[in-house]
Structures are given as C-alpha cells and as structure tokens.
Amino acid sequence: MAHYTCFRNKAVAILGGAEGIGKSCAFLYAQQQADIYLADINEEKSMKLCREIKERGGRITYVKTDATKPEQVRRFAEIAGDSTDLYAVIHCTGGFTGYTPTIHLTDEEWDKVIRLNMHSIFYSSREFAKRMMYSRKGSFVNVSSIAARTALKNTPIHYSCAKAAVESMTKVLAAELGPYGIRVNAVAPGTTKTDRAIAVRGEEVMDLWGKEIPRGTLASPEEIAQAIVFLTSEEAIHITGVCLDVNGGQLIV
Numbered sequence: 001m002a003h004y005t006c007f008r009n010k011a012v013a014i015l016g017g018a019e020g021i022g023k024s025c026a027f028l029y030a031q032q033q034a035d036i037y038l039a040d041i042n043e044e045k046s047m048k049l050c051r052e053i054k055e056r057g058g059r060i061t062y063v064k065t066d067a068t069k070p071e072q073v074r075r076f077a078e079i080a081g082d083s084t085d086l087y088a089v090i091h092c093t094g095g096f097t098g099y100t101p102t103i104h105l106t107d108e109e110w111d112k113v114i115r116l117n118m119h120s121i122f123y124s125s126r127e128f129a130k131r132m133m134y135s136r137k138g139s140f141v142n143v144s145s146i147a148a149r150t151a152l153k154n155t156p157i158h159y160s161c162a163k164a165a166v167e168s169m170t171k172v173l174a175a176e177l178g179p180y181g182i183r184v185n186a187v188a189p190g191t192t193k194t195d196r197a198i199a200v201r202g203e204e205v206m207d208l209w210g211k212e213i214p215r216g217t218l219a220s221p222e223e224i225a226q227a228i229v230f231l232t233s234e235e236a237i238h239i240t241g242v243c244l245d246v247n248g249g250q251l252i253v
C-alpha cells in the first residue's frame with residue numbers, strides 16, 4: 001500500500017463499510033492514521049471490525065445506520081461531519097442479492113435495490129456536502145460498478161440502472177461542489193472477490209470469470225480499496241468528476 005501523509009488525524013467517513021470493499025477501505029485508511037467513521041446496518045460485523053482496527057492501534061467510531069433512511073444518514077453526517085476534520089467520504093453501500101430477469105422483477109425488488117444503491121448516496125452526498133462546503137475541502141468517492149457500462153451477465157436491471165445513476169450523480173456533484181474545493185469521483189469495480197459476490201455468483205463462476213479477463217484473476221476487495229484511497233489523496237488533487245474503472249480489463253473483453 002502506498003504511504004500517504006494527507007490522511008493523518010483526518011476523518012474519513014465510510015458508508016457500508018463493515019464488509020467487503022468498505023471494510024478494506026477502513027483498514028487502509030486506519031493504516032494511514034485517519035479517524036474512521038463507519039456507517040453500516042450490520043451491527044455485529046461493524047463491532048467486529050471496530051475491535052480489529054482498535055487492536056491494531058487504529059481509531060474508529062461506529063454509528064449504526066440504515067443508509068436508505070434519510071434521517072439516519074443525516075445523524076451519521078452530523079456525527080462524522082461536524083466533530084472533526086473531515087477529509088473523505090466513501091460511499092460503498094450497494095449490491096444485489098441475486099439475478100431476476102426484468103420481466104419477473106417486482107416493484108418491491110426494484111425499489112429496494114434502487115434505494116440501497118442510489119438513494120443512499122444521494123442522501124449522504126446532500127448531508128455531507130452541506131458541511132464540507134463550509135470547510136472548503138474534502139472529497140467523495142462513490143462506488144459504482146462495471147454493470148453501469150455494460151450488460152454484465154446475470155446482473156439485474158435495477159442494479160445496473162442505479163449504478164449508472166451513481167455515475168451521473170458523480171459528475172453533477174463534481175460540477176456543483178468543485179467551486180467549494182470539494183472533489184467527487186467514482187470507482188467502478190469489476191466483479192470483486194467479496195463474500196457477498198461469491199455468495200451471489202458462486203465460486204465456480206467467479207473462478208471462470210477471473211480466468212477470462214486480461215489480468216487472469218478478479219480483484220480482491222483491497223485492490224479496489226487502494227484505488228479509492230488514491231482518489232481521495234493529495235496525489236489526485238486535479239482529478240474530479242471521473243469514474244475510474246478498476247476491473248483487470250473485464251470491460252474490454
């Protein structure tokens with residue numbers, strides 16, 4: 001992992017950070033001596049992560065949050081955004097639990113996935129941006145997906161649409177917040193070896209998909225997190241409004 005000095009004693013807020021890519025982000029930022037603020041719906045996993053980070057000498061504060069509920073996201077932003085020197089906000093909330101062809105998709109499933117992948121990022125961006133505009137610094141990274149750009153096999157329409165919206169939000173917010181010194185970028189991971197993705201796709205499919213891409217293997221969550229940390233660092237100071245593909249070439253084959 002690259003060593004950055006810009007995160008030392010700065011606050012980094014992570015939504016959906018108790019597992020997968022968000023959890024890897026929490027470890028990497030803690031290594032860089034940031035104060036982590038973690039919002040996640042899963043209390044058990046979050047408490048475990050807090051213990052692990054504290055055992056390694058890191059600093060982390062957990063705020064139980066359902067990111068699809070605007071009042072809970074507002075409370076998280078008040079705690080993480082008002083009390084400290086906020087440097088980065090990472091939006092990892094998202095995902096889907098299985099593939100349903102469009103003709104069988106219910107209104108309820110559509111709403112649930114759209115709310116988790118899209119509304120959560122809107123609520124959080126709105127609340128944190130209000131606060132960051134005063135301090136005139138900081139940046140956001142929104143986690144999109146390769147599914148925003150292509151009809152990825154066995155990937156449902158609501159998820160792909162929500163991720164395309166996340167990339168639009170990234171551009172609009174980058175334009176709105178740039179004059180306040182705030183950068184907004186996205187990372188679009190290819191299929192990544194998180195427990196959730198393995199559960200949804202199956203190990204055999206994950207192995208096969210890994211072999212089929214130019215790099216020859218799918219990313220670990222930490223490899224995606226490294227790109228996220230870079231985009232929030234001083235080294236990326238002139239990068240805003242972009243979506244960085246991190247997919248080992250999965251999109252080009």
Ligand SMILES: NC(=O)c1ccc[n+]([C@@H]2O[C@H](COP(=O)([O-])OP(=O)(O)OC[C@H]3O[C@@H](n4cnc5c(N)ncnc54)[C@H](OP(=O)(O)O)[C@@H]3O)[C@@H](O)[C@H]2O)c1
Nearest residue numbers: 016019020021041042067093094095145191192194196197
């Ligand atoms: N893994 C991939 O292949 C892949 C590829 C492209 C993009 N992405 C994107 O990367 C992001 C992270 O994916 P991941 O696979 O690392 O996720 P993950 O391992 O499923 O972790 C997501 C975390 O968010 C929590 N969460 C779920 N619903 C929430 C809510 N309403 N409010 C707050 N927290 C909530 C989950 O808790 P529970 O465990 O209790 O649900 C979990 O702790 C997502 O946006 C996903 O779409 C992933």
